[in-house]
Amino acid sequence: MNFIIGIVGLAGHIALLLWGTRMVQTGIQRAFGPSLRTFLGRTLSNRFKAFVAGLGVTAILQSSTATGLMASGFAAGGLVGLMPALSVMLGANVGTTLIVQVLAFDVAALYPALILAGFIMFKRNGNPQIHDLGRVVIGLGFMLLALHQLLGMMTQYEGSAALSFILKSIAAAPILSVLLAAALTWAAHSSVAIVLLIMSLATKGLIDPYQAFALVLGANLGTAINPVVEGNSDGDLASRRLPFGNLLTRVVGVIAALAALGPLTEIMGILDDDASRSVANFHTVFNLVLALLFMPLLQPYADFLVKMLPQKINDADPSRPRYLDAGAKETPVVALGAASREALRLTDVLKEMITGAKAAVSSTDRRALAELRKKDNILDSLNTAIKTYLTSIDPDELGEADRVRMDEILLFSMNLEQAGDVLDQNLLPHLAKRVRRGLTFSKLGQEELCLLFDRLVSNLDTAAALFMSQDERLARSLADEKVFFRRVERETTAAHFDRLRKGGLDTMETSSLHLDLIRDMKSINSHLIAATAYPVLEKQGELLQSRLSSIEPAIQ
Template sequence: MDTTLTFIDLAGSIALLLWGVHMVQTGIQRAFGPDLRRLLAAALGNRLKAFAAGLGVTAVLQSSTATGLMISSFAAAGFIDLASGLAVMLGANVGTTLIVQLLSFDVTRIAPPLVLLGVLMFRRGTLARTRDLGRVAIGLGLMLIALGQVLQVLTPFEDVPSLRILLGMIATAPIVALLFSAALTWLAHSSVAVILLVMSFASRGVVPPHAAFALVLGANLGTAINPVLESAGGNDPAAKRLPLGNLINRLVGCGLALAALDWIGPVLVTIEPDSARAVADFHTAFNLVLALLFLPALEPFSRLLQRWIPNRVDAPDPSQPLYLDPAAREIPSLALASAAREALRMADALEAMLHGVADAFDKGDRTKIAETKRIDDTLDRLNTAIKAYLTVFDPDAMANADNRRLLEILTFTTNIEHAGDVLERDILGIVNRQLKRGLKLSTVGKAEILGLIDRLCRNLRSCVAVFMTEDAGMARLLADEKEAFRDIEAAATQAHFMRLRAGAALTAETSSLHLDLIRDLKRVNAHLVAAAAYPVLKEQGELLPSRVRSGNQD
């Protein structure tokens, strides 16, 4: 019974340590995520700058996985070359060692003040960034409390027979220790937490230094496995180059370090007799040496990876999302950027539908009607995929700016999809009916409809620009287009009734068809305005709740 309770106590302490690491990472991502992403993007001029940027950003985020997701998005977009991306990852690997160095000292006494400070900042802070930094302070405090609890629990835990058998295997077979630690890190998704746990075991003498160093190597290997597995479902195999290159770096480094462990271990223990500090120093030294070895060879290594994993040559299904990376969900700002990029594909598909409608109407080509209707299926599938990708986020766990952007993306995609439905169900239906009945609009009427479709294409481009830049001036201009289309419809309606009064029976049907097309095109324009202009104007406080004048007028 005592053994079972001890196991539960240890498991609870480890869970608290993992949760503390998670709180630190998510707090930093929410507070500084977009700023760190911009800093990372600005420092990719050469390999040394990229290495320094990866080190600095990861030292703040304490997650090489988060840094890897950012840099993978840049590489997928073609903003950086593979060698610079690999240099960032080498820097990121060094950056994760810094908090381990800090916590290798006896700083457990500051855990309660950190938690107290964090709670005050989280509960009393008026700014979102202040609350996020409070979350970071709470996470650091929980990590220190968890480490202290692990040390207390380990004393009776050392004599458990099953643990003695396991530790005996680890102590006598470094390769077993490496594989065990790699699997544990893969499950925990945190090399920092696993290495801190190894430090606790080493400080209590539960594992000898030699085995502790092998466990550190395994943690370094395990943290590189998840990005490879998470990128395996992508549409482009080339997206796997960066995480696979990082994994190969780690494999080579672990192999060399494991071969030299019998020589490195005694030297390091002699230099640093404190076991916990020796583990932290070995972790940092391993990543520094690995960076020094691979930085000069990144160019030929990247070319080798490009030959091994060529770009995808077959055209992807246009209805399948290209940028909705499931791994990016760990960083809300990055996931939102991916969803926004996918939303732009919907805008491109809608513009293709507008051109298809124009061709079908102008040339009387029925094959264009079928092709354009198929594009609407692409819009529907992309809209469904984006919604499914974004609706898993908990609004209470996201920053206000991220929640607002998420709503803007959903508003944009929903309206673009509705605009496509109007084109597919209503406007193409009218065009198809016109062709079947052999009806022809006048030259002036036909030119007017084609001019309105061309105007919608321009408005769609303005809609995309407002969605991406959130420019209030451009949003006002786009909103004014709604009134312009309203005036065009009113003028067309008046002309239609004037023809009817004049007794022009032969033109009544084509006049009605002309009016129906204008009304439906106005509906498409209304969706474009609602997709991008209204959210921006509402945020600026420039959107009236109603066009109807309120109050009684005498």
């Protein structure tokens, strides 16, 4: 019975450690995720910048997996080469060791202060960033609390014959230690948590340094398995180049370190005789040496991975361009026509998203909403492909009319992609909030929203026709829609305030949500007008520069 209670207690403390690690990762991603992604995307110009960026982003996120997903997205989208993406992963592997270095010191006494400070920050709902950072601080407190409890629990088992027998049996064959730690890390999805657990075992003398280092090697191997196993399952081997390449570097490093583990153990013992610090140092040194060895070889290594994992051409993939013929770039007028046809595909995807959003006004299907949000990735991919295609045309081959048309295509593509972002980041999350909170719009409210969605679809069809025809009358008609949506927003806002004055608290939340949706639709409509109507009207000299009165204020 005591054994079962002990196992449950150990599992609970490990679960707390994992949960604390997750809170740190998710809190940072919520607070700084988009900024970190932008920063990472800007620094992938060469291997050295990419390495530093990967190290820095992972040191903040404390998740090499999250950094790897960002880098994989850039590489799969063709925005960066495989070589700098591999360099990012080398930096990420070093970055994830930094929190282990910090926690290797005796800082467990700080956990009550961290949890208290984090709770106070978390309650600051008025400032989303402080709220998310509070989650991070609470997570750190939980990690320290779990480590403190683990050390206390390990003390109880220092003299345990059963535990000693199990650990000694594994220690007899270092490869078993490597495989055990790799399996645990794969299951836990966190090398940080497993290395911290190894540090606890080493600190209490339950394992010797040799076995501790073998377990650390396993943890480094296990953290690279998840992206390969759980990666893109569409059958395209090219999408697995980065995770497979990262795993292969780890396998090479683990085999080499395992062969020299005896001398390495002696060297690490000379550098620091503290068991906890020694484990953390070995973890960092392993990843640093691996990075130094592979950095000069990244280009041939990337070429090898490209040959081994060729790209699969999937004609059914909606995010894959269909009309961007590379050979047509020699004849700009043909290339511009191909880009125009590709740009019209954006309207089809956006229409599917708007139609799906209309259905979600009364539906409770969360899965359908999640599928709709994935369509924004199609818009992003097509917009990127169109921009890359057009900007690669030799500018000397373009006439004045060709340059104007190119700008029109780029503006159209960009605005439709941004309209998709409004749907993905604002409108669909508002609908998801309705489902999550069990809210229901009134019958009149549902009818109004559905009519506005229908009007938005009609305006999208008009924008597509205008994009091809450049007709001034059509442009005026579409531009007038901005006045309509502005009036609807004004009237809805007035009705919302009227409900609040009358004390209609029961409908306050749905009324506020209704207003949010109308504002989102107004924003989407504005992108449609900016994509097509404004350029035509501006070309004809029919567009005012400002809605302000032309009467200049007197100069005092």
